[in-house]
Amino acid sequence: MSTVFSKIIAREIPADIVYEDELVLAFRDIAPSAPTHILIIPKREIATANDVTAEDEAALGRLFTVAAKIAAEEGIAENGYRLIVNCNEHGGQEVFHLHMHLLGGRSLGPMLARK
Numbered sequence: 142m143s144t145v146f147s148k149i150i151a152r153e154i155p156a157d158i159v160y161e162d163e164l165v166l167a168f169r170d171i172a173p174s175a176p177t178h179i180l181i182i183p184k185r186e187i188a189t190a191n192d193v194t195a196e197d198e199a200a201l202g203r204l205f206t207v208a209a210k211i212a213a214e215e216g217i218a219e220n221g222y223r224l225i226v227n228c229n230e231h232g233g234q235e236v237f238h239l240h241m242h243l244l245g246g247r248s249l250g251p252m253l254a255r256k
Contacts, residue, residue, distance in 0.1 A: 146182050146238040159214075160207055164200040167207055167243075176246025177215045177222070181207055187239040190228040204241045217245035223252075 148154040150166055159179060160167035170178040183200040187193060193201065205224070212218040222245030227234040 144186065144236055144238040146180075146236055146240065147186055150182075150184055160211060162203070162207075164203045165207055167211060170242070174242075175244040175249060177212075177217050177244065179211055179215075179243040180240050181211075181243060182238060182240040188237045189234060190226060190239060193239070208241060208243050211243060212245060215245065221245065223249050 145154060149156045149158075149168060156168040158166065158168045160181075163184070165181055165183055167179050167181040170180055181204050183197065183204065185197070185200060187197060208222075208224055209218065212222050222243060225242040225244065226239065227242075
């Protein structure tokens with residue numbers, strides 16, 4: 142299974158990479174929903190949150206430590222930011238390679254529209 146994110150990891154598709162180590166890669170979203178919108182992905186392809194196993198714990202923990210590091214570097218840590226992981230169609234997942242959205246740089250409002 143090859144996704145656009147796998148191609149970014151392999152450098153087959155260009156991306157504005159802001160962080161990389163042996164477990165994760167972080168890059169700016171090409172269609173940002175906030176002034177800061179960065180995607181943080183495990184390098185190992187995991188389709189959805191439903192597919193996470195115990196062997197993924199180190200990489201998924203790294204998503205959070207990297208998010209905090211990037212938020213500080215981007216100057217959004219003090220005022221706050223949002224971390225989002227979508228799962229499957231009803232959760233809004235569009236790319237089936239697990240990823241975390243780091244959003245900030247303005248007030249983001251309520252999590253979901255109330256209906």
